[in-house]
Amino acid sequence: MQQNYNKTTIVNSINDPKRLWYNVKNIINLKSKRKIVPQKILSSDNRTLHEPIEIANEFNTYFSEIGSKLAEKI
Numbered sequence: 001m002q003q004n005y006n007k008t009t010i011v012n013s014i015n016d017p018k019r020l021w022y023n024v025k026n027i028i029n030l031k032s033k034r035k036i037v038p039q040k041i042l043s044s045d046n047r048t049l050h051e052p053i054e055i056a057n058e059f060n061t062y063f064s065e066i067g068s069k070l071a072e073k074i
Contacts, residue, residue: 006027013019040050043058 009023009027010020013023037052038055040048040059041055043049043054044062049055049058
């Protein structure tokens with residue numbers, strides 16, 4: 001029953017992108033999405049990082065360098 005309602009809601013809003021995304025977000029319930037923050041990660045040099053600032057910096061380094069590393073492999 002819920003599945004039919006969701007399908008009908010999507011089909012009825014297919015021509016209105018704003019309304020369509022509003023309905024999709026409601027169906028998948030994005031508002032209740034929890035933020036998942038890692039408590040620890042393994043750094044590129046195999047150190048276990050626990051501090052939030054260290055974890056953030058490691059993610060920053062990874063994502064800022066990944067493009068050039070992939071480009072080198074191509």
